[in-house]
Amino acid sequence: MAAAATFAFREEEPAPVLALRGDWTVDTIAGLEADLHAVARQLKPGAVVDVSELGRFDVAGAYLVDRTFRESPAGGETRVAIRGKHENALNLLGAARKAASAPAEKPHGPRGIAGFFDTVGRMMAALGEEIIETVGLLGETLVIFVNMLANPRRIRWVSIVHVMEVAGLNALPIVVILSFFLGMVVAYLGARILSDFGASVFTVDLVAFSVLREFAVLVTAILLAGRSGSAFTAEIGAMKMRQEIDAMRVIGINPMDALVVPRVIAMLVMTPILTFAAMMTGLCGGIIVSWGALGISPAMFIGRMAEVVPEQHFWVGMSKAPAFAVAVAVIACKQGLSVGDDVASLGNRVTSSVVQAIFMVILMDALFALWFLEMDW
Numbered sequence: 001m002a003a004a005a006t007f008a009f010r011e012e013e014p015a016p017v018l019a020l021r022g023d024w025t026v027d028t029i030a031g032l033e034a035d036l037h038a039v040a041r042q043l044k045p046g047a048v049v050d051v052s053e054l055g056r057f058d059v060a061g062a063y064l065v066d067r068t069f070r071e072s073p074a075g076g077e078t079r080v081a082i083r084g085k086h087e088n089a090l091n092l093l094g095a096a097r098k099a100a101s102a103p104a105e106k107p108h109g110p111r112g113i114a115g116f117f118d119t120v121g122r123m124m125a126a127l128g129e130e131i132i133e134t135v136g137l138l139g140e141t142l143v144i145f146v147n148m149l150a151n152p153r154r155i156r157w158v159s160i161v162h163v164m165e166v167a168g169l170n171a172l173p174i175v176v177i178l179s180f181f182l183g184m185v186v187a188y189l190g191a192r193i194l195s196d197f198g199a200s201v202f203t204v205d206l207v208a209f210s211v212l213r214e215f216a217v218l219v220t221a222i223l224l225a226g227r228s229g230s231a232f233t234a235e236i237g238a239m240k241m242r243q244e245i246d247a248m249r250v251i252g253i254n255p256m257d258a259l260v261v262p263r264v265i266a267m268l269v270m271t272p273i274l275t276f277a278a279m280m281t282g283l284c285g286g287i288i289v290s291w292g293a294l295g296i297s298p299a300m301f302i303g304r305m306a307e308v309v310p311e312q313h314f315w316v317g318m319s320k321a322p323a324f325a326v327a328v329a330v331i332a333c334k335q336g337l338s339v340g341d342d343v344a345s346l347g348n349r350v351t352s353s354v355v356q357a358i359f360m361v362i363l364m365d366a367l368f369a370l371w372f373l374e375m376d377w
Contacts, residue, residue, distance in 0.1 A: 003055050005029050009039050016043060017083065018068075019050035024061030036068045043072035049093075052084030062092035063099075130356075137334045138326070141264055144256050159262035160269075167228035167263070168270025172277060174227070175220050179211075179278035182219060183285030186210050191293045200294045204301050207286030208309040216278035217317045218365055220271060221324035225357035229332035232263055233353040236336025237346045245337075255337070264329040271325035272318055279317065312377055320368055327364060328357045 003022040010017045018039065022028065049065060051057075069080050080093045110118050148154045190203035236259055239245050245255050283305075290296040296304075335353035339346050 003028075005032060005061070007032070007036070007039075016047045017050050018043065018047065018065075019052075020054045020065070022054075023056040024054065024065070025056050025058045026060035029061055029064055032064065036064065037071070040068045040072040043069060047072070048081040048083045049089075050083045051086040051089045054084075054086050054089060057086065057089050057092055059092060059096065062089075062096040066093055066096040133338070134331060134334050137260070137337075138330050140256060141260055141330060141333075144254075144261050145264070148257075148261065154257065155265075156258065156262050159258065160266050163263050163266035164270050167224070167231065167266060168274060171224060171227055171270075172274060175223055175274050176277050176281040178223065179216055179219055179282040180285040182215055183207060183211055183282035184289045185285075186215070186282075187286035187289035188293065191289065195294070201296070201304065203286075203290055203294060204296065204304040205308055207283065207290070208305045209313060211282035211286065212279055212309070212313045212317050214317070214365070214369075216282050217275045217320045217324065218361065220275045220278045220321070221328060221361045222358055224267070224271065224274070224325070225328045225332075225361060226354050228267070229328045229357045230350050230354050232329065232332035233336040233339075233350045234346065236333060237339030237349055240337065240339050241341060241343075241346065260330075260333040260337075263333060264326060267325040267329040268322055271328075272321040275318060275321040279314070316368075316372055316377055320365065323364060323368075324361050327360045331357045331360060 005020075005022045005024045005028040007021065008019045010019065047069070049069075066080060080097065082090055082093070187203055187207045190206040191200060194200050194202050194206070236245075239259075245259075248255055248258060287298050287301045290301055291298060332353045335349040335356070339349045
């Protein structure tokens with residue numbers, strides 16, 4: 001049974017003494033904190049700890065004693081002096097002092113307008129570095145991809161198929177469900193607005209144009225960025241934290257071959273497939289609303305769409321899918337490879353991966369829209 005932890009404070013010459021008695025462990029020191037806090041005010045420089053009657057001693061007890069001395073007028077500049085013999089008191093008190101962290105200093109830097117421009121400048125510099133690193137990784141990925149096409153034996157088919165299933169096929173339910181409801185929303189809004197002008201039949205045109213050209217591929221890419229892209233970053237980041245990537249390099253495996261390129265290829269294959277599924281389910285949602293709200297039968301909806309909607313709009317939407325897939329995969333893998341040694345870094349990189357991927361998808365979609373507008377597509 002553990003002996004109760006007690007202490008006695010004695011004013012002696014040339015220095016006061018704090019005598020420890022009993023077992024000072026995590027189970028016995030709970031009630032001593034307030035009393036030690038009061039004693040800390042009386043500990044003068046040169047005070048010592050008497051451990052001759054000390055029983056068991058662990059890190060918790062050592063921390064409590066060391067904190068008492070650090071809060072005293074003696075301060076925490078010197079190690080705790082010990083009187084008497086104990087098996088591990090000196091080592092534990094030294095470890096507690098070494099592990100004690102000093103209060104963080106207040107940040108010093110320019111304030112006001114100068115501080116604002118300093119912050120903006122640092123953000124722009126960090127953004128520039130991020131863009132350069134991402135473009136560099138994209139170039140390296142393309143080079144390795146071309147080399148793999150020239151030497152197909154380097155392609156890791158098992159990894160590619162696995163990523164296709166986990167990141168692509170498993171995302172199919174959420175993609176088709178969201179696209180279905182999005183098609184219903186577009187058709188419902190079109191029916192409400194166009195019916196006021198006696199042009200309800202143009203709801204078919206609205207649904208077909210918006211779903212085929214924009215919404216299907218955009219929703220698919222954003223969902224993949226939030227679902228699969230974040231998973232890529234977390235997986236690669238966790239491997240880097242555990243130094244598995246360094247181990248791969250040591251045994252002669254290029255992480256780009258094993259981790260990055262298979263994910264990019266898998267996304268290139270699955271994103272167009274998911275986009276096609278999103279297009280079909282989005283049109284199904286529009287058909288259901290048009291049939292129920294406007295009396296436009298499915299046969300009439302499909303006939304009207306085939307008559308007035310050129311097939312180029314389908315190919316415009318499908319042509320965006322590979323570009324979005326590469327952007328999402330490369331950004332996710334780059335953020336994973338940039339993870340540091342702590343969990344906070346992993347969380348920050350996962351957040352950055354999702355934000356950057358969604359931003360890039362929307363930016364690329366706007367650029368595609370301008371390009372196709374100039375090409376009169």
